[in-house]
Amino acid sequence: xxxxxxxxxxxxxxxxxxxxxYDGSVVDxxxxxxxxxxxxxxxxxVEGAEVMRRLPxxxxxxxxxRAAQRLLERVEEFGRTISEEEGKTLAEGRFEAGRAAETLFxxxxxxxxxxxxxxxxxxxxxxxxxxxxxxxxxxxxxxxITPFNFPLNLVCHxxxxxxxxxxxxxxxxASDTPLSALKLTALLLECGLPPLAINCLTxxxxxxxxxxxxxxxVRKLSFTGSREVGEHLCRVAGLKRITMELGxxxxxxxxPDADLEKVAAAAVATGYGNAGQVCISTQRLIxxxxxxxxxxxxxxxxxxxxxxxxxxxxxxxxxxxIREADAVRVGQWVEEAVAGGARLLAGGQREGTLYHPTLLxxxxxxxxxxxxxxxxxxxxxxxxxxxxHALAIANNSPYGLxxxxxxxxxxxxxxxxxxMQAGNIHLNWGPAWRADLMPYxxxxxxxxxxxxxxxxxxxxxxxxxVVVHTE
Numbered sequence: 522x523x524x525x526x527x528x529x530x531x532x533x534x535x536x537x538x539x540x541x542x543y544d545g546s547v548v549d550x551x552x553x554x555x556x557x558x559x560x561x562x563x564x565x566x567v568e569g570a571e572v573m574r575r576l577p578x579x580x581x582x583x584x585x586x587r588a589a590q591r592l593l594e595r596v597e598e599f600g601r602t603i604s605e606e607e608g609k610t611l612a613e614g615r616f617e618a619g620r621a622a623e624t625l626f627x628x629x630x631x632x633x634x635x636x637x638x639x640x641x642x643x644x645x646x647x648x649x650x651x652x653x654x655x656x657x658x659x660x661x662x663x664x665x666i667t668p669f670n671f672p673l674n675l676v677c678h679x680x681x682x683x684x685x686x687x688x689x690x691x692x693x694x695a696s697d698t699p700l701s702a703l704k705l706t707a708l709l710l711e712c713g714l715p716p717l718a719i720n721c722l723t724x725x726x727x728x729x730x731x732x733x734x735x736x737x738x739v740r741k742l743s744f745t746g747s748r749e750v751g752e753h754l755c756r757v758a759g760l761k762r763i764t765m766e767l768g769x770x771x772x773x774x775x776x777p778d779a780d781l782e783k784v785a786a787a788a789v790a791t792g793y794g795n796a797g798q799v800c801i802s803t804q805r806l807i808x809x810x811x812x813x814x815x816x817x818x819x820x821x822x823x824x825x826x827x828x829x830x831x832x833x834x835x836x837x838x839x840x841x842x843i844r845e846a847d848a849v850r851v852g853q854w855v856e857e858a859v860a861g862g863a864r865l866l867a868g869g870q871r872e873g874t875l876y877h878p879t880l881l882x883x884x885x886x887x888x889x890x891x892x893x894x895x896x897x898x899x900x901x902x903x904x905x906x907x908x909x910h911a912l913a914i915a916n917n918s919p920y921g922l923x924x925x926x927x928x929x930x931x932x933x934x935x936x937x938x939x940x941m942q943a944g945n946i947h948l949n950w951g952p953a954w955r956a957d958l959m960p961y962x963x964x965x966x967x968x969x970x971x972x973x974x975x976x977x978x979x980x981x982x983x984x985x986x987v988v989v990h991t992e
Contacts, residue, residue: 522550522551522703524551524552525703526561526562527564527568528717533553539698541606542608542832542843543873544831559722559728559732562720562722570659572689573659574659581685585632588712592708593622599614600614600619602614602701603617603618603698607701607843608840609832610838613795613840614832617673620957624974625677628677631685635686639653639654653988656987657984658985659687660686660981662690662741663691663742664739664742665680665691665743667702668745668746669695670800672701677705680719682974683741686982688741688981690718693722693729695726703721703723730750735757740761742762743764743972744764746767748768762981764962765970766972767922768967770920771952772805772914773805773807773951774908774925774926775807776926779929781819788820791803791950796897798842798843798896802952803953804891804895805914807903809911813902824866824878839878841873841876847896851899855899857888863881865880866882868880876899881899884901920963921966922968923946925946957974960976
């Protein structure tokens with residue numbers, strides 16, 4: 522495929538391959554953007570921002586609504602592209618494509634609702650006869666730097682609100698998974714988006730992403746990825762609006778009154794989806810003493826029954842990791858945990874990029890598999906003596922993106938909601954759940970700002986105050 526720069530589909534002298542993570546087969550090739558391509562995209566986006574600023578909200582709504590509808594009609598096609606380039610199962614790919622359409626529908630609706638407020642200036646001393654109101658205006662150029670693990674929906678979570686708000690956008694998709702973003706760009710253009718309103722640059726994050734972050738013409742930077750890269754981009758970005766969706770190591774607390782069958786079902790669903798490559802994936806299970814051993818007896822056979830393999834086989838439950846190096850890293854962390862006293866109850870084997878679903882018990886909360894972000898298909902189970910102890914373990918982390926608890930006790934649930942240091946709190950489900958309309962983001966080193974179309978638009982627009990001075 523070609524990339525889209527300043528209103529044209531272009532190639533480049535240097536190309537790189539997009540490969541299927543399971544078997545290494547080439548899915549497609551894409552250009553490697555040059556500094557000249559980046560400069561052209563920035564110039565085009567500045568022009569496009571003026572076009573979008575003048576485009577009425579209703580027309581922005583119509584474009585995004587058409588795109589959402591056509592995406593729904595092409596869920597199978599987009600879903601398979603996601604599966605081929607990212608490694609999700611076919612069912613997961615279709616599900617993401619459907620969610621991406623919903624994200625565009627939500628963004629379209631919000632395009633009609635952007636407004637300011639009347640200011641009660643007559644309540645200020647010396648302001649008699651003054652009338653004030655605010656206008657919400659687009660930032661201008663939005664840079665959207667997106668990760669590999671949701672190569673379509675997380676692009677839509679940035680592109681949809683940016684366009685709904687009247688901005689131009691430059692997409693820099695993950696190098697492992699650029700095809701979904703390129704196909705989305707083509708879809709938006711088919712639906713009437715002004716060509717200068719969107720650019721999609723393919724290439725390395727170190728070259729393309731950093732150049733976009735540094736450039737003063739970019740007025741809003743929205744990044745989803747690792748904490749290390751996010752911190753670096755914040756340092757170089759300068760004075761611009763920034764949204765950061767970064768790492769996590771999400772905990773799930775299990776209280777003595779929990780329904781363990783429901784806990785096991787939630788742990789499997791939220792711990793091993795997309796081979797654990799979800800920023801809010803359940804990484805730590807913290808069970809109180811009374812529930813600890815019964816939970817392991819219920820959970821271990823469920824994890825062992827997850828069928829891992831070729832993501833394009835409809836019988837597969839879990840596909841490969843994105844790169845073999847990541848599967849190797851997960852194996853190293855698991856081996857380190859076992860050497861430190863943890864028990865391996867399921868999994869622990871690797872075949873190339875495929876790391877089998879793994880369950881560890883008796884994990885020391887201070888081990889790396891508990892303290893850092895694993896981003897892989899292994900869940901570490903540890904014991905706590907009380908809710909207070911469980912909260913102390915759960916909060917002993919630099920991250921705070923999402924967390925869950927299973928209990929029927931209202932006091933325990935509300936205490937957890939108040940004291941758990943996470944941006945998303947789930948009662949009686951695992952941490953890996955998100956409705957695309959809700960405010961989504963983290964505390965501590967998990968990031969800055971909130972996504973969800975309504976909330977992203979607030980961060981992709983700026984406020985002007987207008988005061989009318991009458992006699």
